[in-house]
Amino acid sequence: TEACLAEIEAADALNAFVHKTPELARERAAAADARLKAGDAPDLCGVPLGIKDLFCTEGVASQAASRILDGFRPEYESTVSAQLRDAGAVMLGKLNMDEFAMGSSNETSTYGDAVNPWRREGDEARLTPGGSSGGSAAAVAAGLCLGATGTDTGGSIRQPAAFTGITGLKPTYGRCSRWGIIAFASSLDQAGPMARDVRDCAIMLSAMSGHDSRDSTSADLPVPDFEAMLTGDIRGKTIGIPREYRMEGMPGEIEALWAEGRAMLEDAGAKVVDISLPHTKYALPAYYVIAPAEASSNLARYDGVRFGHRARLAQGDGITDMYEKTRAEGFGPEVQRRVMVGTYVLSAGFYDAYYNRARKVRALIKKDFDDVFADGVDAILTPATPSAAFGLGEMSDADPVQMYLNDVFTVTVNLAGLPGIAVPTGLDRAGLPLGLQLIGRPWEEGDLLNTAYALE
Ligand code: GLN
Numbered sequence: 001t002e003a004c005l006a007e008i009e010a011a012d013a014l015n016a017f018v019h020k021t022p023e024l025a026r027e028r029a030a031a032a033d034a035r036l037k038a039g040d041a042p043d044l045c046g047v048p049l050g051i052k053d054l055f056c057t058e059g060v061a062s063q064a065a066s067r068i069l070d071g072f073r074p075e076y077e078s079t080v081s082a083q084l085r086d087a088g089a090v091m092l093g094k095l096n097m098d099e100f101a102m103g104s105s106n107e108t109s110t111y112g113d114a115v116n117p118w119r120r121e122g123d124e125a126r127l128t129p130g131g132s133s134g135g136s137a138a139a140v141a142a143g144l145c146l147g148a149t150g151t152d153t154g155g156s157i158r159q160p161a162a163f164t165g166i167t168g169l170k171p172t173y174g175r176c177s178r179w180g181i182i183a184f185a186s187s188l189d190q191a192g193p194m195a196r197d198v199r200d201c202a203i204m205l206s207a208m209s210g211h212d213s214r215d216s217t218s219a220d221l222p223v224p225d226f227e228a229m230l231t232g233d234i235r236g237k238t239i240g241i242p243r244e245y246r247m248e249g250m251p252g253e254i255e256a257l258w259a260e261g262r263a264m265l266e267d268a269g270a271k272v273v274d275i276s277l278p279h280t281k282y283a284l285p286a287y288y289v290i291a292p293a294e295a296s297s298n299l300a301r302y303d304g305v306r307f308g309h310r311a312r313l314a315q316g317d318g319i320t321d322m323y324e325k326t327r328a329e330g331f332g333p334e335v336q337r338r339v340m341v342g343t344y345v346l347s348a349g350f351y352d353a354y355y356n357r358a359r360k361v362r363a364l365i366k367k368d369f370d371d372v373f374a375d376g377v378d379a380i381l382t383p384a385t386p387s388a389a390f391g392l393g394e395m396s397d398a399d400p401v402q403m404y405l406n407d408v409f410t411v412t413v414n415l416a417g418l419p420g421i422a423v424p425t426g427l428d429r430a431g432l433p434l435g436l437q438l439i440g441r442p443w444e445e446g447d448l449l450n451t452a453y454a455l456e
Contacts, residue, residue, distance in 0.1 A: 001029035001090050004048040007144045008092065011117075016129075016139040018053060018111045019061045020093040028090040035088060044207055045088030050139045050148040053094040054101055055081045055191075056180040060091075064182040065109040066099045068330025069308040078180025079212045080149060080191045087207040092145050096135025099332045100299065101156055101184045104406040106134025107396040108334040116164055116389050117142040120430035127389040127432070130160030130406075136194045137164040147195035147204050151181060153188045154287050155410025158422035161194055162384035162435030165424040167456075168194040169201045169449070170410075172442045173417035174219035177212030185294035186217075188287075188414040198423065198453045202226035205445060221443060229446035234454045235269030237447075240377040244280035245409060247386060254383045254434065257426045261381055261436045261455055268454040275377060277368040280412060282361045287411040288404055289345050289358035295335075296342025302330060337400065366416040373441050379451045382409050384422040384435035409437055419445045423452045 005022050025048065032046035056062045056074035063069035077085070085091065096114040098106055105128040106114040116129040117138060129138040133150035137160035140148050150157035152170035161168030169192045176191040183189065193204035206227065211220040241262060246255075262272050304310040304326030311325035331339070345354035372380070386408055395403050413420040419442070422435040436455065440448030 001025050001046070001048045001092070004092055004145055007142070011142050011144055014115045014117060014138045014142055015112055016096055016114050016135040016142070016144060017050065017093040018065070018096045018135065021060055021091060024060070025090050025092050028085070032088050032090060042086070042088040043203055044084060046090060047088065047147070048090045048092050048145050049084060050093060050095045050136060050145040051081050051091050052133055052136050052149050052151060053097050054151050054182045055149060056182065057081055057091065057094065061094065062182070063110070063308070064100045065097045065111055066330065066332070066335070067110045067309055068302045068327070072308045074180070076180060079177035079214065080181065080208045083210065084149070084204070084207050089207070095133070095139055095148055098132035098134065099335050100182070100295070101132040101151055101153055102295070102334050102338055103131040104155070104159055104403050105392070105396060106131040107392065108332050110332065113392050114138045115392070118164065118389060118432055120432060123430070125391050128163065128392050130163035130389065132156040133160050133194060137161055137166060137168070140164070140166045140194055140196060147193060147200055149191055149208070150194045151189055151191050152414065153184050153291060154414050155407045157192045157194055158410050158420055158435070158437055159385050159406060161422040162424070162433065163389040165433030166194060167197055167201050167421065167423055167452070168192065169205060169421040169445065170413060170419060171205065171209065171445055172419045174217050175419070175443070175445065176208050177210070177215040177218045179212050179214040183298040185291040186298060187294060188291060198449055198456055199227060199230060201421070202230060202449045219443070224446050226446050226449055229450050230453045231450060232453055234265065234451050237270040237378045237451065238376050239265050239270050239272045239451070240275035240372055240380045241272060242275050242277045242280065242380055242382060244277050245382045247408065250383070251387060253428045254386065257434050257436060258381070258383055261425055264455055265381065265451070273377070275372045275380070277372065277412070279361065279364045279368050283365055283412045283415060284404060284408060286358040286361040286365070287407065287415060288341070289354050290362060290415070292338040292342035293346050293355050294342070296339045296346065299335070299339055302327065334400070362415045365412055369416045369418060378441065379448060380439040382437045382439065384409060384437040388428045388430070388432035388434055413439055418442055419448050421448055421452045423455050425455060
């Protein structure tokens with residue numbers, strides 16, 4: 001804990017930790033020491049972790065990187081962070097992210113950009129750590145903490161993991177409780193571990209998972225000891241390579257990495273087959289209807305009355321003025337865009353044309369996966385991202401749809417509720433990390449982690 005606290009101070013330029021809690025960390029570390037001495041050491045006893053700012057943490061600022069939650073200090077702890085605490089973990093502080101987890105570059109944060117600790121060879125330009133869990137990825141990659149929580153609605157664990165050369169797992173929808181996690185798109189959001197390798201993710205996932213009566217979508221299923229499932233033996237497994245993920249204009253290096261991953265799995269004794277997921281091309285448009293629709297509803301609660309920021313009002317202003325001014329000041333441009341898109345697609349005249357249609361597409365995407373799993377495929381191998389980390393400012397200045405294209409390989413997994421993991425598997429020509437993604441059958445994170453372990 002002391003070593004990490006020192007690293008955090010030394011790495012201020014990364015802007016990864018946005019609320020530091022050194023006193024609390026020292027208290028918890030001392031308690032962990034005492035438990036160790038007493039011979040009662042749970043799995044994460046004394047392990048220093050960072051927590052994404054989207055998780056409510058008791059008495060500690062929890063703002064989803066938004067101005068609208070200025071000053072919000074919850075009186076309760078999210079289930080996932082409470083479970084990590086109970087497993088002995090030491091929280092070092094809260095991690096930067098895109099505002100309300102909307103983004104792929106950590107550039108929509110009210111705290112400013114988080115910075116990727118990696119640089120292109122011979123180029124000092126600052127790069128994005130990805131998003132929305134950019135602070136989590138930067139902190140783990142730079143060794144500021146041994147692991148971090150992330151959340152993934154459309155790729156926010158896997159894309160930043162790939163951009164920073166770490167491992168990140170998005171569990172099956174319902175594996176981890178969403179209680180106490182500030183909601184973005186409730187039918188897609190999942191918490192998950194981000195850590196240096198597959199083993200650390202496995203250990204964290206066991207602690208983070210489990211049924212919670214306070215989240216009606218959390219699954220009442222036993223939680224395996226995921227670490228114990230890491231044998232590295234994947235003989236006889238069938239891995240699918242989806243043809244629709246071979247995007248036009250995909251960089252040659254990503255193609256090469258994908259082929260290498262395929263060869264590694266074959267060498268380890270898996271059978272690799274070509275598969276088709278025919279509705280893939282509709283995933284991004286469906287996601288960017290469903291996610292904003294749910295967000296517009298979830299974010300309606302930020303009205304200047306119950307939480308955080310409230311605008312200064314003028315003489316004669318009524319309650320509608322208060323809502324409008326507060327929300328105009330409190331939400332950044334990307335969040336406002338999502339609220340507007342979401343409200344539009346849910347409006348009476350357009351509900352069927354957009355929202356209902358997107359839901360139907362979602363069902364078809366899920367069926368694509370169900371079909372290949374029914375055909376005996378155990379896991380699916382794809383690139384994690386269409387490129388390596390890009391420069392800060394490079395994409396955020398462009399049309400927002402350019403930024404949305406970052407999610408092409410990841411959103412299908414959320415729409416279908418499946419587990420997915422990003423594993424660092426190589427470097428590009430500029431020396432930046434690249435990752436591959438493995439997608440697993442629902443509830444088979446143990447198997448998925450083990451396959452990822454063979455890729456490591
Ligand atoms: N980049 C996607 C978005 O902006 C996904 C974000 C996420 O997974 N939280 O919606």
